[in-house]
Amino acid sequence: MKPKISDVAKVAGVSPTTVSRVLNNRGYIGEETRKKVNDAMKHLNYFPNDVARSLFIKKTFLIGVVFPTTSNPFYGQLIFHIENIAASLGYKILLCNSQGQEDKERSYLRMLQRNQVDGIIAGAHNRGVKEYDIPTLPVVGVDRYLSKNIPVVSSDNYDGGRQATQLLINKGCRNIIHINGPSYLETPANLRRKAYEDVMKENQLTPITYETAGDNQAVIQQLFDENPLVDSIFASDDLIASAVIREAKLRKRNIPSDFKVIGYDGTETTRLLLPELSTIQQPIREIAQKTIDILIKEINEEENHSEMETILPVRLIESETT
């Protein structure tokens, strides 16, 4: 059986209250007593039961983290930073991979509430899921609008979209096409597309957008077939950009002289696996930091309604595909 406070007390020859005092550093404790208690804890291999503690203090130091999947390099890296920063502040992460499925998302939210998490960070959100609006529970969205009352942190998607498009234009491209993932998500990432359209129009060019739905390759082939004159593509993430490069090579397009590609995200993994890809890099660490800052403030009820939307700057990485 796991030792409890009373077992420690017995071994140390003190009262359970004294042990609790040592553990929580409350009231007066003598140096020798503190030592006796600590020795007893070591001897018994005692670990305080945080479940019991949480029940009493009504705080778990748990943060629920809901994203589509850790498998995606962007989310993987973001979650890494979130976990790291949270850990340094004494918070722990309950991980949820919603896979973009409404029912999973909903059941994760129930689970998190049952587990009495102190707050939720979510970057997954399907239109149908209204359950994020929980009056008693702090929530922060990353790159997703969850509700009017929930703060969002994202990078400057509009500026990123402008920079990417402008770069292609500066390099002499005229038949620039944009590809993005499913747009049914209420996401600030849609601003990338908006920026693309704006910049194109400002330059008297016609914006054309394709949308992938799971199978990138099919859409990309269709894009090339339907637009033989396309001279460049702005992809809304690096994975799509990579697929574009592949298809362009199959079609004997010469990159970057004859055909240019720019992606979006600039994760560590992409930088390692596909360093030649030009891309718009999101400040992932900073997004994680800001998200946690805001969440912790909400948890501590230092409400700060000035921060309903936080937008962090992106960085253009020009490499060999533009």
Place this chain on the structure above:
Amino acid sequence: MKPKISDVAKVAGVSPTTVSRVLNNRGYIGEETRKKVNDAMKHLNYFPNDVARSLFIKKTFLIGVVFPTTSNPFYGQLIFHIENIAASLGYKILLCNSQGQEDKERSYLRMLQRNQVDGIIAGAHNRGVKEYDIPTLPVVGVDRYLSKNIPVVSSDNYDGGRQATQLLINKGCRNIIHINGPSYLETPANLRRKAYEDVMKENQLTPITYETAGDNQAVIQQLFDENPLVDSIFASDDLIASAVIREAKLRKRNIPSDFKVIGYDGTETTRLLLPELSTIQQPIREIAQKTIDILIKEINEEENHSEMETILPVRLIESETT
């Protein structure tokens, strides 16, 4: 204030015990009563407090998951599957990114014990960390030997190493060099290197191994400088393989005619970003599945000491770099 069982009881006009009976489906419950209780729960937006529940039943349905970082595509994908399968079985994941640091690993282990996790899955392990040997707590290792008493699940690293090396030999290579990450980890992955050495010797070839330490690029440059005749490289993971490809291109080596590269892991992300890379693909989903199977069995004390080491088959993916 969050509603509790007694609040639900009041609204439903029944006793707290009856509510608990409905929640746990115990004893006799009338259909109308069940409905009244469920309606009351919906009306109050009641969620059972799993912290209180866990305290009493002495089970949290929490699994601690300790890996170096979700940012790495292999771990990201593995953790995704672990979380997924665990969720389908009613278990939740407490995420820990140890970053290969002993002190972090140790403090995570303490944290997990305080949180009364039902079990731990760990793929991080520094030699100095003996704390995994916790008599009362089920632990399963993934691709890492944690202790004599802890089951390990891995893919067939030796066979993978053999296949990779053999492929290069079959393609006519003779000056094959192996690169792997830091080998101070007690990992079955060292078998990849062992297999490489064995196959080389069987073919009267001299094995040469380089080891990276954080900075891949420097080691790779050194490798090329010191071995001008090198005609192929077997890298112990895809990220290193990618760096090798890059350096080879800089040195005007023609892949695959003049120079060949094979990697290891074959994650989704690598397949998307670098599909041309030949690699040994690990069965990540199956590793996750088997790991959880074993862990859950241990948790339920269906001890199965026949499974101290589980080895799953790998798959050679031959693409364009060999």
Place this chain on the structure above:
DNA sequence: TTTCATATGTCAACCGGATGACATATAATT
């Protein structure tokens, strides 16, 4: 009519730890 399965309530104990109230004792200050 008796027995029994069904249905619900009351009550108390328990899970492990936190905390406030209060008692007691020693040593240091005033």
Place this chain on the structure above:
DNA sequence: AATTATATGTCATCCGGTTGACATATGAAA
């Protein structure tokens, strides 16, 4: 000698839910 800061103990209560024991009531089957 009186006061006070320090140190520790005892005891009861609470956190929210679970569970076993026991009482009670109804309708159906034996």
